[in-house]
Each structure stands twice: as structure tokens, then as C-alpha cells.
Amino acid sequence: MDATTTRRGRTRSQLARTQLTRSLVAATALALVVTGCGSSSSKSGGNAAQSAVPRLNATDINPQPVSALKPGGELREPLQQWIDQWNPYQVDGTYGDSVEIMKMIEPLLFRIDASGTFQPVPEFLQSATVVSTSPQVVLYKLNPKARWSDGKPLSYLDFKAVWQADNGSNPAYNAASTNGYNQISDVAQGSDPTQVKVTFSTPFADWQSLFYPLLPAAGISTPDDFNKGWVEKVPITGGAFKIGSQDKSAQTITVVPDPNWWGDKPVLDKFTYRALSSSAITQAFLNNEIDYASAGNANAYGQLKGDADAVIRTAGPWDEVHISFGSNGALADQSVRQALGKAIDRTALIKVMSQGVPVTFPELGNHVFMTNQTGYQDNSGQWGKFDPAAAGQLLTQAGWQDAGAGKPRTKNGQPLELHFIVAAGSSQQTLDMTAAVQNMLGQVGVKLDVDKVPDNDLDEKYINVGKFDLATWRNTGSFPPSLILPFYQQPTGDNVYQNFSKLSTPEIDSLLKQAASTLDPAAAAKLYNQADAKIWELGHTLEIYQRPQVTAFRKGLANFGAPGLADVDYTKVGWQK
Structure with a gap:
């Protein structure tokens, strides 16, 4: 990876985009x-x-x-x-x-074109149409030639299995996202075996992002199959290629x-x-x-x-680089997270990251929309503004007392010491960025340790389980915008979806879900931007820039x-x- 991991919302990939949200x-x-x-x-x-x-x-x-x-x-x-x-x-x-x-x-039912529009893939899908809006009903017409590698035809049973695994009703399915699926009330066969009728309990504007890709019912119908049946193996395929x-x-x-x-x-x-x-x-x-x-x-x-x-x-592309704040220890205090955001000079970090590359890296003021995307507005406000003096005031108000130049602040006798988790194989670009952040936070009395961990452990042992104070990765491919919901929604029990900071509020959750249910794009964008302003205020993630592909x-x-x-x-x- 280059300066960060990617998720689909995370992307690590050299080629990443999926329904589930952003890539890391x-x-x-x-x-x-x-x-x-x-x-x-x-x-x-x-x-x-x-x-x-x-x-x-x-x-x-x-x-x-x-x-x-x-x-x-x-x-x-x-x-x-x-x-x-x-x-x-x-x-x-x-x-x-x-x-x-x-x-x-x-099976990839839709392929997104260069304009960001979903187009049916005829080898799998002959058509997909909203046939009712109250309630919202989508009718899929499958290609009768489409088959799984076990010989079974694609059918409503596959759609139903994906829905049941991902709608959140059974926490035994460790789903990455319930987005959209939790708004479906029924999946049934249409007038013949090639038709699938999906009924929504509440409107879901980005319905084409669901079942992307489609998985076979035979491979995910039980929690054990869903969680363990695809570990280091692909039991059933259904596309032009196979492993x-x-x-x-x-x-x-x-x-x-x-x-x-x-x-x-x-x-x-x-x-x-x-x-x-x-x-x-x-x-x-x-x-x-x-x-x-x-x-x-x-x-x-x-x-x-x-x-x-x-x-x-x-x-x-839809590709952003950010620094995520954890929610443990000192960072459980929102004021401390807000102070970190004010102590980090985003413009200076962009210069570090883009040095020597003749392409503009736009500073990003939004968690949902890219700078060149319809609906974008800069919601960073005071929370994304570099202001070390204000950062110091927030830390003092939170009880972290100034110990003098070059020394970490203290509270109840404990130093304000945080850890920035990076992979051992990080590029020099990433290490330069973390060193710059280390210096910036040091100026306001925060001791920042940069901890290098084995590359293959970074996700499983650190980011996925929220074991970090600061971490950086790229979220990619979060289009359409409802795909960002898992990154900021409230965790349910042990399932954090893709909100690895484990930070959210009922208001953010509600605004994002309202936006995803709003069929009018302008009205939806307004709700997304309201949620985004609250995400900035929460001190969840410090957006840095939109990353061009080079x-x-x-x-x-x-x-x-x-x-x-x-x-x-x-x-x-x-x-x-």
C-alpha cells in the first residue's frame, strides 16, 4: 500500500471497489x-x-x-x-x-460505468426495475444461463440468503454491513424462477449497490458457513473466472x-x-x-x-486518506480527540504526502463526498482547522495539564502518551507523515509513539479490533454514498461493522440512515452533509485529502x-x- 491501508470502504487493494462500503x-x-x-x-x-x-x-x-x-x-x-x-x-x-x-x-449483477452509473451485466441480469415505490419493490430478471459452479441456477434463494445474513437480525452472522439489507422486508420468487422480487420496508435509494457481488445460498446459509466457510477457500463460484x-x-x-x-x-x-x-x-x-x-x-x-x-x-476515484482516532484511554474524551484534530496541520501533511508527484492532492473537508463529486461541501469547520493554541486549551479543559516545553501533559500523575499504529512495511511516505504528526502533537504536549507491527497483523490484531490510538488507511470506492454508513454507525454488541474507532452517536446514525432512505438526491445530500458535520465534531476521523490514482x-x-x-x-x- 502507499501511505495507508485500503478498505472498501477500506482499500488496500490495487484494485478495490465493492458493495460493502469503502475499502481499507x-x-x-x-x-x-x-x-x-x-x-x-x-x-x-x-x-x-x-x-x-x-x-x-x-x-x-x-x-x-x-x-x-x-x-x-x-x-x-x-x-x-x-x-x-x-x-x-x-x-x-x-x-x-x-x-x-x-x-x-x-456474479456481478451491475457494473459501474465511468460516470458512476450502475449498468446491468447481461450475463447475469437481463433487467432490474423499481416496479413500486410504496412500498419500494425491485424486480430482477436473471439470465437463465447463469449457473453456480455446483450446477444450480441463480435464483431468489441466493438473494434471500444474502439478505438474511446481512440484515442484522441474527448477530451470529458477523456482517461487515447491514446497510440496505436491514431495510428489506421480503425476498421472493417472481412470476417464474428467473425473477426475484425484493420488497423494502423503507425506501433505499442505493438499491443497486446491494448483492454486489452475489453469493450462493449454499455457501452462506448458516452463520458457520458465512463466517468460516470462506476462510482461505472459495467453495462455490459463479463468474467468468475461478481460483x-x-x-x-x-x-x-x-x-x-x-x-x-x-x-x-x-x-x-x-x-x-x-x-x-x-x-x-x-x-x-x-x-x-x-x-x-x-x-x-x-x-x-x-x-x-x-x-x-x-x-x-x-x-x-472515490479515494480518501485520513487519520482515525481510537476511543480508548484518553481518547474516550471527545475533547481530547477534537484537540488532536486541531493540533494536526492537514495542509502540511498533504505537502509531505504529495511531494515529488505532479498531480494535485485536494484537501478533503467531507467524509461522504469527494471534492469533485456532486453534493460535496467542506464541513470541517473549526474541527479541521489547524489551531495549536485552541488544541492546548481543549486539553487543559479536559484536565491534561501543561508540563512545560518538550514534556507530555499529565493528568492524575499519568502522561498523555498515545500510539500511532503502522505496518512494519510502510512506505517512507507513510513514515514521513507519521513523523510529522508526532512532531505536531508534541508541540501541544502529546507524546506520540509510532508502533510498527507486522504487515499481516495490522488489520486483524489492531485496526479491526480497535486497538489503536491513531491509525491511517484509505477508504475507497464508497459510491454511492450510503456505502459509508458502516464506518460511522453505532456498533451492535461485538459487531462494530467497519466503525473500527467504535465512535458514533444516535444523531449521526439517524441522519445517515435517513439520507440512505431519501430518494431525492438533493435532499439526501443535505442529510449526508448534516451527518458529516457531526462526524467532524465527534472527533472520529481527521480527513486529509482525496487521493488521485497515479x-x-x-x-x-x-x-x-x-x-x-x-x-x-x-x-x-x-x-x-
Whole structure:
């Protein structure tokens, strides 16, 4: 990763976008997150593109007709960590790389285009229509050729199983998100076996983001199957591809075409994924071991732009970098979290993160919308404003007394000492950022330790369980906006959804859910912005910037690159003749 982990809401992936929300790209580096492929003109040649602030629908994927591609071949991709949980609906399955692979091997009912619009994928879905608004009813018409790898046709039973696992009614299903599913009242067969009728108890504007991808009822019908049946294995597939091999010792995974696929034959013979630390990805590209690498920091950009076999592609996706605050110890006090936000100079951090990369990194004032997205407004207000004096006042009011220059504040004899958790394989860019934060907080009397932990432990042992004071990752692909709900909703028992800080309020919860149920986009945006202002005030997350995709790809790679909002059609990815 490049400067942070990614979640789908987190993205770690080099290619991450999924229904469940944002992807987490953790703090090993700000890695490339490719969320899909669209259809705009590509940049060619070995020189880096000099990009302005990317537009919402900008894509850069070298679009080519299949007739212009060589049949067969391989795409070699970096994998930022080994995949343990393949179920993208399970709380541990939101890692971006695994989600993206699941969209290759399981039914993807809709594919998002370059404008951010959901388009039915005809191999799975002939149509999907809102046939009633009171109550809201959606009728899906499935392609009768669509089959699971166990031979069963896709049916309403699969939709029903996903709904029942993800609607929150049974806490034994450790769901990453109940968003949208908890607003469904019934899933039933329509007039024939190819029809699925989904009825909502309350309106859900982003219904097309559900069942994305679809999973088989046979694989998730019990909590045990849902939580454990996809650990280091994929029991049933239903797409153009399948898992070819998984070699944990070599840290490699291959994805190959499924000979039973009923659609157009994929161009490539194989996709090979190899787990690499972020620090190794650049050199692996230069050694011709992988076919793309992030160029989103000065060191990587400087090395990759001059490679004769590389082309730099850029686009503007839903991709944000932030610092999350924990809720333990001193940080259980909202005033302390607010003080940290005021003590951190976001503009200075952006200069650190973007140095040497000729692309604008826009400062971000919103948790829901990107700067170039309809509905965006800067809600950071006083909570995102760099004001060390005000930070000091908040800490004093919270009982943390100034102990003098260079010394941490104290309360009841205890020093104000916090921990910033990062992966051991973090890029220099990330380490520079954490060092800058360490210095900034030191100026207001907060001692900040930077703790390096094993890359593969960062999520499972730290972020996922809320064992951090400060942590950084990238949330990616949170479009449409209802996908952000799990990051800020109130935890239910041990299930924190993807709210790893475990911070929320009933008001934030209510506003976000109202917005997701509002069919009018302008009215929904108003509610989302009201919730966002409260998230800033809560001291949950300090947004820093919207991260553009800046990536080096092997020359000749077509229909793949920096796609912005769009999804990848992997059947058309290949090498030019």
C-alpha cells in the first residue's frame, strides 16, 4: 500500500471497489487502488501525465477492442497481504484485493460505468426495475444461463440468503454491513424462477449497490458457513473466472477462466497475484515481475516515470486518506480527540504526502463526498482547522495539564502518551507523515509513539479490533454514498461493522440512515452533509485529502488502468497485438 491501508470502504487493494462500503488501505503505504475500468482515451508513451485535479468521471485505461488484443497471456498483480477471508460480506472480508477478485469469480449483477452509473451485466441480469415505490419493490430478471459452479441456477434463494445474513437480525452472522439489507422486508420468487422480487420496508435509494457481488445460498446459509466457510477457500463460484491455485508458502494466487462460463471468452489465460510489501512493489515492477505499481509518492514516481516499459496513468476515484482516532484511554474524551484534530496541520501533511508527484492532492473537508463529486461541501469547520493554541486549551479543559516545553501533559500523575499504529512495511511516505504528526502533537504536549507491527497483523490484531490510538488507511470506492454508513454507525454488541474507532452517536446514525432512505438526491445530500458535520465534531476521523490514482502500468496493457469510479470488465483485459 502507499501511505495507508485500503478498505472498501477500506482499500488496500490495487484494485478495490465493492458493495460493502469503502475499502481499507492500511498504513503500509498509499497503495494503488484501481476501482474499475471505464471508457475514455488513454495516455500513451513513457512520460508521466501532467494532470490537473481529476474530474469525477475521468478514466485512463487504454481502451481497446478485443480484436486488437493478443489471445491469452497473463497479468501479474501485486497483492498487499495474504487473503484469509474471501467472503466480502463478512467483517474480515472487506480487504480490497479479495473483494476485487470476488467480483471476477462471483456474479456481478451491475457494473459501474465511468460516470458512476450502475449498468446491468447481461450475463447475469437481463433487467432490474423499481416496479413500486410504496412500498419500494425491485424486480430482477436473471439470465437463465447463469449457473453456480455446483450446477444450480441463480435464483431468489441466493438473494434471500444474502439478505438474511446481512440484515442484522441474527448477530451470529458477523456482517461487515447491514446497510440496505436491514431495510428489506421480503425476498421472493417472481412470476417464474428467473425473477426475484425484493420488497423494502423503507425506501433505499442505493438499491443497486446491494448483492454486489452475489453469493450462493449454499455457501452462506448458516452463520458457520458465512463466517468460516470462506476462510482461505472459495467453495462455490459463479463468474467468468475461478481460483486456479492458492500457495500460501509462496504467497501467490492465480485466477483463471472458468470453462463453464456462458459469456464471451476472457482474453487472458491467467491473473497471478503475489503478496509483496509496499516497499517491494516498485522494484518488482522495474524487475519485470509485476505489471503495475503505484506511482503515488515521490520515490516511486521518480523511479517509475523513467522506465521505458512503463506508462503513467491517472484518474480521480472515490479515494480518501485520513487519520482515525481510537476511543480508548484518553481518547474516550471527545475533547481530547477534537484537540488532536486541531493540533494536526492537514495542509502540511498533504505537502509531505504529495511531494515529488505532479498531480494535485485536494484537501478533503467531507467524509461522504469527494471534492469533485456532486453534493460535496467542506464541513470541517473549526474541527479541521489547524489551531495549536485552541488544541492546548481543549486539553487543559479536559484536565491534561501543561508540563512545560518538550514534556507530555499529565493528568492524575499519568502522561498523555498515545500510539500511532503502522505496518512494519510502510512506505517512507507513510513514515514521513507519521513523523510529522508526532512532531505536531508534541508541540501541544502529546507524546506520540509510532508502533510498527507486522504487515499481516495490522488489520486483524489492531485496526479491526480497535486497538489503536491513531491509525491511517484509505477508504475507497464508497459510491454511492450510503456505502459509508458502516464506518460511522453505532456498533451492535461485538459487531462494530467497519466503525473500527467504535465512535458514533444516535444523531449521526439517524441522519445517515435517513439520507440512505431519501430518494431525492438533493435532499439526501443535505442529510449526508448534516451527518458529516457531526462526524467532524465527534472527533472520529481527521480527513486529509482525496487521493488521485497515479500508477505505472506495463506498456501494451489494455482495458485496465486508472478507471476512476468505474468497474473493471476483466474478460476484456489483455495485451495489445
